[in-house]
Amino acid sequence: MSVAAPPPPKVNRIGLEVLNYKGSKTTLCAGCGHNAISERIVECFYELGVEPYTVAKFSGIGCSSKSPAYFLGLSHGFNGVHGRMPSIATGALLANRHLMGLGVTGDGDTASIGIGQFMHLVRRNVPMIYIIEDNGVYGLTKGQFSATADLDSTLKTGIRNDLPPFDCCALALKWGATFVARSFSGDKRQLQAILKTAISHNGLSVIDVVSPCVTFNDHEGSTKSYSYMKEHEYTLHELDYVPHYEDIAVEIPDGTIMDVEMHDGSHLRIRKLQRDYDPTDRMAALAVLEDALAKHEVLTGVLYVNTQKPNFLELLHLGDAPLAMLPESVVRPPKSVLDQVMEELR
Amino acid sequence: MSTLEVSPVEPLSGQSNHSVVNDFSIQVATVNGSGSQTANTVLMRSIFQMGIPVSGKNMFPSNIAGLPTWFTIRASKHGYIGRRKEIDFLIAMNPETAREDVMKLDSGAAVVYDAPLKLNELRSDLHFYPVPFDKLVAPVCPDAKLRKLVRNMIYDGIVAWLLSVEMEEIRKALVKQFGKRKAKAADLNWGAAKAGFDYAAATFTKTDPYRVERMNETAGKIIIDGNSACALGALFAGVTVVTWYPITPSSSLVETLIGYMRRFRHDPETGKASYAIVQAEDELASIGMALGAGWAGARSMTATAGPGISLMSEFIGLGYYAEIPAVVYDVERVGPSTGLPTRTSQADVLSTAMLSHGDTKHPMFFPCSPEECFTMSIEAFEFAEMFQTPVFVMTDLDLGMNNWMADPFPYPEKPIHRGKVLNAEDLKRLGGFARYKDVDGDGVGYRTLPGTNHPDASYFTRGSGHNEKAQYTEREDDYVNNMERLAHKFEEMRKHVPESVVHLNENARIGFVAFGTSDYAVRESCDQLKAEYDIDASYLRLRAYPFTDQLRNFIRRHDRVYVVDQNRDAQLLGLMRLEFEPELIAKLRSVRYFGGLPLDARTITDEIVSQEGK
Numbered sequence: 001m002s003v004a005a006p007p008p009p010k011v012n013r014i015g016l017e018v019l020n021y022k023g024s025k026t027t028l029c030a031g032c033g034h035n036a037i038s039e040r041i042v043e044c045f046y047e048l049g050v051e052p053y054t055v056a057k058f059s060g061i062g063c064s065s066k067s068p069a070y071f072l073g074l075s076h077g078f079n080g081v082h083g084r085m086p087s088i089a090t091g092a093l094l095a096n097r098h099l100m101g102l103g104v105t106g107d108g109d110t111a112s113i114g115i116g117q118f119m120h121l122v123r124r125n126v127p128m129i130y131i132i133e134d135n136g137v138y139g140l141t142k143g144q145f146s147a148t149a150d151l152d153s154t155l156k157t158g159i160r161n162d163l164p165p166f167d168c169c170a171l172a173l174k175w176g177a178t179f180v181a182r183s184f185s186g187d188k189r190q191l192q193a194i195l196k197t198a199i200s201h202n203g204l205s206v207i208d209v210v211s212p213c214v215t216f217n218d219h220e221g222s223t224k225s226y227s228y229m230k231e232h233e234y235t236l237h238e239l240d241y242v243p244h245y246e247d248i249a250v251e252i253p254d255g256t257i258m259d260v261e262m263h264d265g266s267h268l269r270i271r272k273l274q275r276d277y278d279p280t281d282r283m284a285a286l287a288v289l290e291d292a293l294a295k296h297e298v299l300t301g302v303l304y305v306n307t308q309k310p311n312f313l314e315l316l317h318l319g320d321a322p323l324a325m326l327p328e329s330v331v332r333p334p335k336s337v338l339d340q341v342m343e344e345l346r
Numbered sequence: 347m348s349t350l351e352v353s354p355v356e357p358l359s360g361q362s363n364h365s366v367v368n369d370f371s372i373q374v375a376t377v378n379g380s381g382s383q384t385a386n387t388v389l390m391r392s393i394f395q396m397g398i399p400v401s402g403k404n405m406f407p408s409n410i411a412g413l414p415t416w417f418t419i420r421a422s423k424h425g426y427i428g429r430r431k432e433i434d435f436l437i438a439m440n441p442e443t444a445r446e447d448v449m450k451l452d453s454g455a456a457v458v459y460d461a462p463l464k465l466n467e468l469r470s471d472l473h474f475y476p477v478p479f480d481k482l483v484a485p486v487c488p489d490a491k492l493r494k495l496v497r498n499m500i501y502d503g504i505v506a507w508l509l510s511v512e513m514e515e516i517r518k519a520l521v522k523q524f525g526k527r528k529a530k531a532a533d534l535n536w537g538a539a540k541a542g543f544d545y546a547a548a549t550f551t552k553t554d555p556y557r558v559e560r561m562n563e564t565a566g567k568i569i570i571d572g573n574s575a576c577a578l579g580a581l582f583a584g585v586t587v588v589t590w591y592p593i594t595p596s597s598s599l600v601e602t603l604i605g606y607m608r609r610f611r612h613d614p615e616t617g618k619a620s621y622a623i624v625q626a627e628d629e630l631a632s633i634g635m636a637l638g639a640g641w642a643g644a645r646s647m648t649a650t651a652g653p654g655i656s657l658m659s660e661f662i663g664l665g666y667y668a669e670i671p672a673v674v675y676d677v678e679r680v681g682p683s684t685g686l687p688t689r690t691s692q693a694d695v696l697s698t699a700m701l702s703h704g705d706t707k708h709p710m711f712f713p714c715s716p717e718e719c720f721t722m723s724i725e726a727f728e729f730a731e732m733f734q735t736p737v738f739v740m741t742d743l744d745l746g747m748n749n750w751m752a753d754p755f756p757y758p759e760k761p762i763h764r765g766k767v768l769n770a771e772d773l774k775r776l777g778g779f780a781r782y783k784d785v786d787g788d789g790v791g792y793r794t795l796p797g798t799n800h801p802d803a804s805y806f807t808r809g810s811g812h813n814e815k816a817q818y819t820e821r822e823d824d825y826v827n828n829m830e831r832l833a834h835k836f837e838e839m840r841k842h843v844p845e846s847v848v849h850l851n852e853n854a855r856i857g858f859v860a861f862g863t864s865d866y867a868v869r870e871s872c873d874q875l876k877a878e879y880d881i882d883a884s885y886l887r888l889r890a891y892p893f894t895d896q897l898r899n900f901i902r903r904h905d906r907v908y909v910v911d912q913n914r915d916a917q918l919l920g921l922m923r924l925e926f927e928p929e930l931i932a933k934l935r936s937v938r939y940f941g942g943l944p945l946d947a948r949t950i951t952d953e954i955v956s957q958e959g960k
Binding site for chain 2: 088317337
């Protein structure tokens with residue numbers, strides 16, 4: 001009697017298993033939206049065959065910011081201080097421009113203490129993926145409002161929020177991010193397409209993912225709950241991502257499909273739903289967000305994409321080799337230069 | 347004695363029968379924004395070019411135009427280049443302060459002044475030289491808009507005649523100041539200086555005793571400010587990522603560095619930069635970027651002053667616990683907000699030593715001169731990577747922003763060493779690594795850089811809660827072990843910090859301990875104490891924290907040790923108290939100055955004499 005050999009493990013195009021893209025076991029609550037986002041990250045990086053060692057993970061402080069330990073265990077990670085992940089990421093990418101920056105943050109980390117660094121990251125268009133796991137509440141300190149909590153939404157305790165929210169997508173759109181999307185942790189297909197497009201994008205990708213907090217903000221009166229999203233999510237369009245190493249199928253152009261070619265030759269295929277929406281039109285993006293706010297809709301999809309604007313690192317006239325790796329012969333001028341400067345100072 | 351009190355003194359009569367050669371100080375009182383900086387620099391440089399040791403101190407307000415500013419130039423044949431309190435030669439250009447400036451002078455001083463101020467009516471015991479500046483400037487500067495700027499150059503000519511400064515040196519200094527591209531401006535100013543010289547020659551009879559005579563004490567030396575010297579040090583240390591936020595008095599450090607980097611750190615063929623300099627949105631971000639860059643393997647730095655140090659506090663703690671190299675320059679100044687941002691101090695020492703929350707302590711280097719700004723910058727970058735921790739280079743406004751006579755800087759002899767970094771080949775050979783394991787017994791673990799192509803390369807960087815493998819833990823033993831290792835690493839640093847400079851006096855019962863710019867005043871004070879009071883003193887100039895055994899031994903061998911601090915609370919003394927045994931602490935005395943001006947020798951001497959009961 002012979003025993004069938006176990007099937008060879010499934011690998012991606014660079015020969016790695018999905019296991020190679022996982023991290024340590026999550027310590028977040030069961031059902032937390034953040035865990036779903038971590039799973040999407042694992043899938044997308046695995047499916048696209050991204051070399052884990054080329055990725056650097058960054059986060060600030062909060063439940064969301066713990067999550068980089070739960071994916072891409074073969075990538076370096078840096079858990080920074082509250083609200084200041086953007087500066088750490090910017091510095092690291094200055095040191096090594098070949099790293100793919102992947103930042104994970106929360107609405108408290110970004111929209112409150114970190115709003116300044118977030119805005120300057122946006123303004124610089126630092127090439128990295130910036131995921132905001134947005135649940136409208138501080139989870140790790142047990143349920144206080146964050147600055148993305150909607151007007152008149154309530155805490156579990158019944159306390160009503162009497163201030164309007166920051167819309168991180170609107171801020172990103174207004175001040176310079178070149179890929180801006182909103183999604184929902186429960187929308188597997190859409191989030192995958194958005195994440196993969198962000199991986200292909202050569203600029204700052206701001207992805208605001210509504211990610212319900214099952215412990216502190218999933219009740220009646222919350223606008224970041226699973227049930228609220230079920231009733232109020234409005235999907236802008238259907239998204240497909242076609243990687244650069246696959247042929248893009250020719251569709252008969254019937255005006256319902258728009259293809260955006262990304263930096264690495266991949267394509268974002270956008271299929272129109274109920275309304276016309278052109279995500280290369282920044283003003284239109286701002287307008288739909290305003291409109292959605294008035295109608296209490298949560299718009300999801302790719303709000304804006306600009307593949308042309310140079311990113312921050314491109315403005316610095318750096319050579320190809322990472323600054324971190326430059327040899328002494330490049331970074332220490334010869335003695336003749338010191339002699340020349342000394343002569344000028346005599 | 348009140349500064350405005352006039353003592354009855356004999357009026358001066360006729361010409362002085364003695365000369366004071368190469369040993370006096372000049373004070374120029376102007377308003378800021380009037381372009382006096384050029385005239386002052388040219389005058390200082392001219393004296394320097396005549397081979398006479400010289401120093402310049404700018405006492406300026408936190409303002410762009412219209413407030414009083416004083417520039418003092420000290421010529422000293424003995425080579426004393428610290429500030430001197432007594433003014434021998436006043437150039438009174440500011441009507442607002444002229445009266446008080448004149449009343450403060452010691453009897454016998456000389457005053458060049460704008461004639462309409464009629465300062466000669468104030469006192470009869472000074473040498474007065476009235477100059478009609480407006481009348482003199484009109485013919486040499488037809489463009490009325492430029493007269494305000496050119497007018498100051500006239501006093502250079504007047505002073506040249508009065509003090510025997512060679513006009514050819516003034517001309518050379520002007521050319522140096524303006525460079526070839528601004529030859530027209532140099533010509534215009536030269537015309538004004540000549541007009542002043544000619545006026546003085548035709549009008550005055552010299553009655554004061556002060557004059558210069560050519561020496562040969564400055565040959566080969568350079569003139570530079572400490573901020574520029576730090577910039578050059580960073581350039582030759584091979585810095586690659588510079589992040590900063592403007593703040594007085596550190597801004598010119600990075601601005602000068604930008605200039606040098608543009609000249610010397612671009613590939614001559616491709617034009618590509620071997621560096622990145624980013625002006626951040628604040629100090630919270632500038633230190634975050636510097637740490638991010640240091641983590642990813644760059645030689646990174648930022649430069650700031652006290653308020654910035656405060657803002658960086660939380661991040662520095664993370665840098666300490668996560669063990670990330672970075673160099674932080676602190677050009678110290680006085681106080682928060684609209685305090686005295688243009689006055690010097692050494693008041694960040696104690697807070698910087700333990701900056702941040704939790705148990706943290708940080709190495710600090712204390713340069714005292716432009717040469718040390720240069721050499722210690724290079725050492726600081728090496729040290730930061732050797733020990734994987736933020737290193738502070740503590741200078742101050744006096745050192746950073748004033749021009750100093752200095753020896754030319756030595757080209758670094760040692761090659762750049764990037765510390766304990768494992769690459770993919772190392773990992774293959776070793777079969778993995780543990781980020782925070784003390785493999786070599788020096789408390790310093792091995793690190794890998796993001797982007798290293800090896801499956802064992804990655805680790806997760808976080809704050810204090812990690813074990814040897816950089817894994818998250820809240821276990822008591824893991825935390826304690828890690829903290830003990832960090833403490834051990836700090837102990838190891840003692841073996842590698844810049845050593846103190848010790849001047850032992852065999853006869854001395856007392857000793858000085860000082861750091862940074864206090865050096866000039868302390869050395870001069872040692873001479874004053876000997877010459878005037880027959881007090882012998884030894885002197886240890888501290889160049890770094892943590893302390894070394896040199897300091898302990900120095901305290902042991904003296905009866906009393908005077909610790910000189912340019913701050914109110916005797917901060918260096920406080921740091922010493924934390925470390926030393928009670929019998930050593932009992933020997934410590936404090937000499938403090940915190941008035942915001944560069945420390946002078948007389949202040950120290952008077953204090954020692956008082957405390958020694960002489």
